[in-house]
Amino acid sequence: MSKERQEQESRRTFLRSAFAACVTAGTAVIPVDRIRPATQNQSTAEQPKPYVFFHPDEVQFLSAAVDRFIPPDEEWPGAVDAGVVEYIDQQMAGKWGSAGYMYWHGPFKEGTPSQGYQLPLTPAELFRRATAGINQYFATQGTPFHQLSADKQDEYLEMLLANKTTLNGVPSKVFADFLLQHTVEGFFADPIYGGNKNMVGWKMLGFPGPYADYYELIDQYGIKLDRDPVSIESSPRHHAM
């Protein structure tokens, strides 16, 4: 008989005897374990990492600012708890921060909005310079930014975004847009980059992450995907940029 049928036959024979053995032995009673579903990447007494780029006074301002952009609420963490400041810190210390992804030749001239970013400041220099300007300003005000009420903080950030001032020569909107963009990145990028801790950003939205195979589900219209996301971090093989 053909190899396939031989295989099937031998399996059937095996199964019949195995089946019989089960029946003879009786059903063993094994306690059912009803453990609460394990959460991936449970943080247990995580030591805060040292910042590689930001100084403490910069961290103070940035933490307060990003937590206004994405505030914590009863259900979901805010930017700081999600690791956004660590994310920005890593980015500023790395290739992105030193303009390693931009055409970085001069001359640098002021352009139109259609022409995009033209300042001769790398992202890291932009952050440092603008934050210094902010801290200098608040040094004359009596109360530092991070100690203002939430409303007052929001007012200040609105003012920056409306380009109402310059920060050590940096148009405030350029810096504020940058900060907002980095906050969103830090909240939603894969946790390998230091933000989106425990994938809170993805869990909040319902984004399942990089493992994504939906051929069978896409036309089950309206199906609710009710599982935790899985990140690149969960694969031991990953390599970040």
Place this chain on the structure above:
Amino acid sequence: MAEKLKAVDVVVVGVGFMGAIMAKELAAAGLSVVGLERGKKRWTVPEFQSPDIHDELKYSIRKGMMQDVTREAMTFRNYSSQEALPIRQWQAFLPGTDLGGSGVHWNGQTFRFTEADFVWHTRMGERYGKNFVDPDLTIQDWGVTYDELEPYFDKFEHLLGTGGKAGNLNGKIQPGGNPFESWRSREYPNPPMKEQYGGVLFRKAATEMGYHPFVQPSSNMTRPYTNPEGLQLNACNYCGFCERYACEHFAKATPQTVILPVLLKNPHFELRTEAQVLRVNLDSHKKRATGVIYADATGREFEQPADLVIITTYALNNVRMMLLSGIGRPYDPKTGKGVIGRNYAYQTTGDVYVFYDESVNVNPFMAAGASGTLIDDFNDDNFDHGPLGFIGGSYIMSALTNGRPIEFHPTPPGTPDWGKDWKAAIRRHYNHTAHMLLHGSSMPTRTNYLDLDPTYKDAWGLPLLRMTFDFPENDVKMTQFCMDRAVEIGKRMRAKTVAGYPRKPPFTTQKYQTTHNTGGVVMGSDPHTSALNRYLQSWDAHNVFVVGASAYPQNPGYNPTDTLGALAYWSVDAIKKQYLKKPGPLVSA
């Protein structure tokens, strides 16, 4: 001093989709072919594997697969009265690089241009009269007809394994397909994609309104497929990481999956990567190319002599290569004379968001690159423009190609851009929002053009390409009209809120639109207004062929790749059947 290498029959500059096709066909015909690719080798295994390939920060935000802007950028201004400044980071359009080029990170959207598109100037005059078209538009005929190209469309689509439903089979309109498409000789090689939920909702509304919705043709495989080159592809998984990313499943039609393995097995072909071609060399009469000069990764220069030079470096880079090499007269917008850089066009796009209540789980992350549902009723010349005062149109497509959260977290109008309410709104709307894309034509003008920048240079000291472009009034009118139609459909989709965002001038390089840059080395019948003849052969140097969307005299409302593949096969057929037998101009000027 460049080291002179042994001569070959053909040098292909840029080994992306078109370079791979040209090289494969010529090597298979027995010619010795060298393919010079500035980037690196990369393959599905290991470079495109999951989960690393699905990294939104790396590939969407930091543009990981794109042309290295630190070495080779370009400059931009809206108008000649402005000074062009460098595009320091790609946003609006994202030129590719490395082996396979943009063919690796495209979405697989595969539309043919129509019969009307190839004779656009003649057709507009015939239908609407000589005085209808805005005189500022420099629309032209292509010099080739749809009927001539049809077999080559068919060939390219079978190479790719495109999935779809024919709408017009040999003149007979077919149910389920696009009734506005031009005739095709046979069905698609694969069936259409599964529809997304948003597409189903769109289809219902569009049908009720009397329009003709259909599932878009897709080169993400809809089932396992073995193409005519003998290469096997798997079915697409709708992973939502198509554009900007490579496919780990061998399911997207890319040079790697549909042609490169065959090309590389041919002993007549040699691939050299990390080979930056600096210019094409011409003989002393400047009528014939003698080969190319390229620099390797260490900066050493080489001269590769060849009888035939094929330029396939991507539309924008093709224009630059011609300018740097001095092939063809550069276009001067003041005089209107010259051809290289003339008739640059783009794509006019827009977005509509349709916000549902929380019972509707749209699941935006379940998506292929090309699994949209669309109507062609307001595209091309498919409707009467007489009362409207513009030419061209857009297709209106319900599609979400992804739910990647850094870039996708839509909110209804009136939502703040940050803070507590924004956070609540993105949570509320992320999984309950559908989206329509307007994908529209782009007409060329006297003042939109490409040339070399006088100030900024690349890493090899050569001038960057300079782009001068804004949306012409014609296209602004067109896109507003189409937006009004799209919003009407949105309202019919029975959502809570519909918000339309029409494209308005000035064009900005800071917002992604498409990487459909066309023109600059256009094909045509008249050497005064075109750089290439109908076979994509340079009028100025008969052994130079330039295969890219740089050949398009204007850009219709359809995606450019299918037509480009057809043109590549058409061109290489002419080379094999005519040029090789008798090298020289194939068309008398």
Place this chain on the structure above:
Amino acid sequence: MKLNRSILIATLATATAGFFLTRSFAAQSAGAVKADEGRGAEIAASGTAYGVVPCARCHAFDGTADGSGAFPKLSGISSYYLAKQLRDFASGLRTDAIMSAIARKMKDEDIADVSEYYSGVRGTPTPAPGASPDLLALGARLATVGDQEKEIQACEACHGPQGRGESPAIPPLAGQYAPYIAFQMRMWRMGYRKNDANQQMANIAKRLNAQDIEAVGLYFEGLPQQGIAKNKRQP
């Protein structure tokens, strides 16, 4: 999302719309019945009065089966996937000498209940028998990287990091018996098993040789089974 100028807004009543939409496109889960895992446990242990054999006889009460590799582990596999296999056995889309007959006797609620039960069970880890380092390395490579020449992607692209599966439609492989994995791969390759949605498995299996198949089975068997499949999203 940044707001541009010129936006058109339309706001519509939702009552009828919402009703229409939920009625037409209600989520389809394993039958539209609410699964009862307690009843599922009973069926697993004692079967039903109308002749459904107790699952535990072959698969064990905790889903660990009997260690022989002839019967697959069921613990921690999503109820969606388990229910689909049972439905496929019943309809003939998937065939097996024993399972086809059993599944045909099961009612919709039986399928839903036993699937719910086994998806929530934490099985007993079973030690993988020793395998040659070469075979394990081959299996690891195919599972985590794939093979360019054979045109196959990494198994884990769909089956998840360390074979934990991609709930609900794609099953975990981690800790599954190597002989069972290998047997299923041979069934895919020969065309006897064809109940995956996009014919992916047959395609992949055809490009693997016998050694590849043995290797991936051994590799996945050695990975720790990862928890249970009843994850609900939590902050």
